[in-house]
Amino acid sequence: MPNLVGTSVAANHAKAVETSQLGTRRQVFFVVDMGTDVETNYTASNSLYSKAVRAIQSVAEIYSVGVPNGQNFTVSVAYETVATSDPTGLDTNAGTNTVMEDAIDEACATTCDVYNAVFDGSTLEYNC
Numbered sequence: 001m002p003n004l005v006g007t008s009v010a011a012n013h014a015k016a017v018e019t020s021q022l023g024t025r026r027q028v029f030f031v032v033d034m035g036t037d038v039e040t041n042y043t044a045s046n047s048l049y050s051k052a053v054r055a056i057q058s059v060a061e062i063y064s065v066g067v068p069n070g071q072n073f074t075v076s077v078a079y080e081t082v083a084t085s086d087p088t089g090l091d092t093n094a095g096t097n098t099v100m101e102d103a104i105d106e107a108c109a110t111t112c113d114v115y116n117a118v119f120d121g122s123t124l125e126y127n128c
Helices: 007-014 048-057 087-091 097-110
Strands: 026-031 061-067 072-078 113-120 123-126
Touching: 026 123, 048 061, 048 072, 048 097, 072 087, 097 113
Parallel strands: none
Antiparallel strands: 026 072, 026 113, 061 072, 113 123
């Protein structure tokens, strides 16, 4: 193959755009506000945090779950597996995911909010 360094074709190779698809499927992020403390004893068997994570797993494929802080925790899931009534909301830092909220509320006997979230630099923005 010829060396294309310095050509207009090589210029495209040097570009970068924001993405979560570097060797994986696209990820989307959420901040879960449980409305009550989930940090205390979150590692305990069958904790509220554990129940909430399992509830999310029932409606989406989870990539990562953050350590809870007070009543909040973050989660990233595969975009294609997210059940939602508003798929355009997944690309914004506004709105909530009612499908996840319903699953968590049923599993935990609580009322929570699951906010769509996006990274802006080093900040995870949600509920804007």
